[in-house]
Amino acid sequence: MSAEGPAGGPAGELRVPPATRGFTGRRRERTEELPPGQYRTDDFPVLSAGPTPRVDTGEWRFTITTETGSSHHWDWNGLHRLPRTEVVTDLHCVTRWSKFGTRWSGHPLDAFFASVSTSAEHALVTCYGGYTTNLPVADLLGGRAWIATGYDGEPLAPVHGGPARLLVPHLYLWKSAKWVRSLTLSTAEQLGFWEGVGYHAHGDPWREQRYAL
Amino acid sequence: MVQVRPESDTARTLVLEVPDWPGHLAGQHLDVRLTAPDGYRAVRSYSLASAATGPGPARVEVGVQELGEGEVSPFLVHEVRPGDVLEVTGPLGGWFVWRPGDPGPVQLVGGGSGVVPLVSVVRTHAAAGSPVPLRLLLSARTPATAMHLPELLRRGADQPGFSFEAVWTRQAPEGDRRPPARLDAARLARAVLPAEQGPTCYVCGPTAFVETVADLLLAAGHRAGRIRTERFGAAR
Numbered sequence: 001m002s003a004e005g006p007a008g009g010p011a012g013e014l015r016v017p018p019a020t021r022g023f024t025g026r027r028r029e030r031t032e033e034l035p036p037g038q039y040r041t042d043d044f045p046v047l048s049a050g051p052t053p054r055v056d057t058g059e060w061r062f063t064i065t066t067e068t069g070s071s072h073h074w075d076w077n078g079l080h081r082l083p084r085t086e087v088v089t090d091l092h093c094v095t096r097w098s099k100f101g102t103r104w105s106g107h108p109l110d111a112f113f114a115s116v117s118t119s120a121e122h123a124l125v126t127c128y129g130g131y132t133t134n135l136p137v138a139d140l141l142g143g144r145a146w147i148a149t150g151y152d153g154e155p156l157a158p159v160h161g162g163p164a165r166l167l168v169p170h171l172y173l174w175k176s177a178k179w180v181r182s183l184t185l186s187t188a189e190q191l192g193f194w195e196g197v198g199y200h201a202h203g204d205p206w207r208e209q210r211y212a213l
Numbered sequence: 214m215v216q217v218r219p220e221s222d223t224a225r226t227l228v229l230e231v232p233d234w235p236g237h238l239a240g241q242h243l244d245v246r247l248t249a250p251d252g253y254r255a256v257r258s259y260s261l262a263s264a265a266t267g268p269g270p271a272r273v274e275v276g277v278q279e280l281g282e283g284e285v286s287p288f289l290v291h292e293v294r295p296g297d298v299l300e301v302t303g304p305l306g307g308w309f310v311w312r313p314g315d316p317g318p319v320q321l322v323g324g325g326s327g328v329v330p331l332v333s334v335v336r337t338h339a340a341a342g343s344p345v346p347l348r349l350l351l352s353a354r355t356p357a358t359a360m361h362l363p364e365l366l367r368r369g370a371d372q373p374g375f376s377f378e379a380v381w382t383r384q385a386p387e388g389d390r391r392p393p394a395r396l397d398a399a400r401l402a403r404a405v406l407p408a409e410q411g412p413t414c415y416v417c418g419p420t421a422f423v424e425t426v427a428d429l430l431l432a433a434g435h436r437a438g439r440i441r442t443e444r445f446g447a448a449r
Contacts, residue, residue: 018248018298019248019249019250020247020248020249020297020298020299020300021297021298022288022292022293022297023247023248023249023255023288023292024249024250025247025249025253025254025255025284026284037254037256039255039256039284041447043446043447044447045420045444045445045446045447046420046424046444046446046447047443047444048442048444049308049309049441049442050427050437050438050440050441050442051427051428051430051431051437051440051442052424052427052428053437095258096256096257096258129437130437130438159420159424193308194308197306197307197308198305198307211305
């Protein structure tokens with residue numbers, strides 16, 4: 001494979017840009033684990049669209065509302081009665097950093113959906129603070145998504161989405177909504193916050209679905 | 214690349230001539246893609262400092278602050294020179310933006326190189342002759358490291374509707390009687406538009422700075438929904 005530009009451009013316009021004068025780069029390590037266009041960081045950068053909400057666990061509720069309007073609620077105690085797993089995963093942010101081997105503890109979404117009857121294909125995630133994001137229900141199931149409450153052996157810090165955030169690490173990190181509050185399931189796709197301003201509705205980092213261009 | 218302007222020992226403004234620029238809004242950024250001789254590529258995002266513009270050939274400015282362990286920023290701050298060709302994609306970002314038609318006053322708060330997209334707002338405000346009150350509060354280490362400082366001082370004095378204030382955290386300019394200090398509730402309250410005026414607040418800077426300022430703004434009565442943030446860097 002050559003290193004050409006984004007696929008799918010008009011025929012005849014595909015061009016391999018010449019090397020940038022003087023640029024050598026120095027990160028070649030573990031590139032096989034990096035999705036296209038990402039670089040590795042060992043920090044944990046923070047990106048949020050507004051102030052960090054402070055959510056008391058005594059007030060915390062998580063709700064799933066189905067396409068028929070029926071609602072299922074969990075409070076902090078109810079959350080902790082669900083199965084909990086330790087998750088070690090790589091994170092990929094659309095702003096191009098990837099962080100390898102992050103350690104989380106969380107409750108698989110499958111456990112929540114076990115009591116929910118739905119055939120909806122789309123989910124809109126809503127958060128304390130008003131942030132929203134959308135993703136297919138299928139991406140929330142199959143042991144690939146969690147409500148995470150712990151990071152690196154500690155309770156999840158507010159700046160990283162505590163007390164509880166969605167964790168969907170096989171999609172770009174903006175889908176892993178911080179301060180998660182509810183899922184609204186529906187038969188029609190409704191775009192979330194970033195998706196509504198030009199970011200991709202699905203956001204698979206391995207297919208480099210950054211923007212809805 | 215048509216021009217390189219040093220902003221400090223570790224920061225530069227790059228002026229790029231883009232033949233087919235789609236136009237941009239104040240506050241947006243672009244991606245710069247560098248290619249090594251073996252085809253290895255690195256892409257990073259940088260904020261646009263230039264005033265909003267429509268589609269067509271354009272000169273756009275981006276601000277680059279060198280990060281010590283960076284792979285790309287040291288190259289852009291020390292190596293790149295006029296005449297070099299860079300591959301760019303943009304503009305990007307649709308949330309941390311200001312349009313001259315947006316209603317209500319605007320409060321900008323920038324930390325360090327986080328001032329760059331705010332400079333674009335200030336310039337766009339001037340170019341549009343906007344009647345909206347606009348304030349910029351800058352927090353930087355020293356006057357020598359503050360990006361776009363002479364222009365901001367000049368605009369603070371001359372530009373109708375715009376006022377500028379700086380807080381120096383390490384070293385204040387000669388003649389400034391206030392000792393260097395971090396932004397706190399009292400200083401913020403004196404410097405920013407009062408919450409009763411309902412300004413839209415744009416806060417950009419390192420994560421810890423943005424966290425602090427956003428919390429101070431909330432405590433001062435600003436509504437969360439009116440505070441837009443753009444953070445860079447890590448938190449524990």
